Amino acid sequence: MHVDLDQFLAAVEVRRRPELAGRPVIVGGDGDPGRRRQVVATASYEARAFGVRSGMPLATAARKCPDAVFLAHDRPAYDEASAAVMATLRTFPVVVEVWGWDEAFLGATTDDPEALATDIKARVFDETSLTCAVGIGDSRLTAKTATGFAKPGGTARLTRSRWFDVMGERPVTSIWGIGPRTADRLKQLGVRTVRELAAADLAQLRSTFGPAVGGHLKVLGRGGGDGPIVDEPWVARSRSHEQTFERDVAAPEEIEAHVARMAKAVTGEVAAEGRVVTHVAVKLRTSTFFTRTKIGKLPEPTTDPDAVAAHARVVLSRFQLGRPLRLIGVRVMLDMNVDP
DNA sequence: TCTGGGGTCCTAGGACCC
């Protein structure tokens, strides 16, 4: 089963401000639609009715829906709400595999999955006042796809036996994991629909997309693989901070100061969690949206923020600076051989 | 509609080694 909270960020905000119920609510950035370079994280269904979508600039959202309530992104609140939901899911006799803030795959054995879904939705609502949709399937992909039909708040079932009836004539982009780029390349091979992907020549897929991706695409076309749902806590591979500035940053010393600050902050966070940094990457985006990342391996793994900051400066020095930057980011790669 | 922040995984190609 796949559980997906409805309009998660907006729902958490409405929960603590009940007077907003039924109103268009837009969460994103610092909640000021007058600021530039901020986008919608989540819009409530009422706001979506005006055409507001995730990823849209706040100013655009304000134009489409002038009466919307704009709220700042509040990560700690969503972390807490998410944890409460996941804890509730774990009270059921199922394996819970968390997928981000507002989703989870559940491995369940039951004769009546719809009844289980009803119980899950009821208990999540009782415990957290949040609503969710539940998809039932026999693979991650079928369950996740079913959730799309269940939103908001419902239950839907899709299994591989009915996969082609439901999905066969839809475009390949309706598959979770296939985006517009892959769809374009598939079109070159004459593959447009899910059914065509399932029937596509494996050797041709492999030679076009590489051995792993090519094979995976064919599996997706058939409704997905059957890898087990696991509840082992996720061990992060990396951690990053990035920041888009209201005004471009051009002065090299200023850029360097931002990089050093972010490197120290992100290293401090992961070190506090018992993790060790092996590489540091610097990401820059010019005002023309040209984006480049460079990465360097540290002389030795470390938890020292100053050492990581120093190496981040070395990585930064490999860029040819000069153009004004709209974004600066730092990512640290974590040692996977160190048990947190 | 001038385009966030935080992630993961895969592939290609160069450097280097035997």
Added chain:
DNA sequence: TCTGGGGTCCTAGGACCC
């Protein structure tokens, strides 16, 4: 002589997701 085949490590970049 200017070349084969296999392998690892490393970085850049693409693609996708929430």
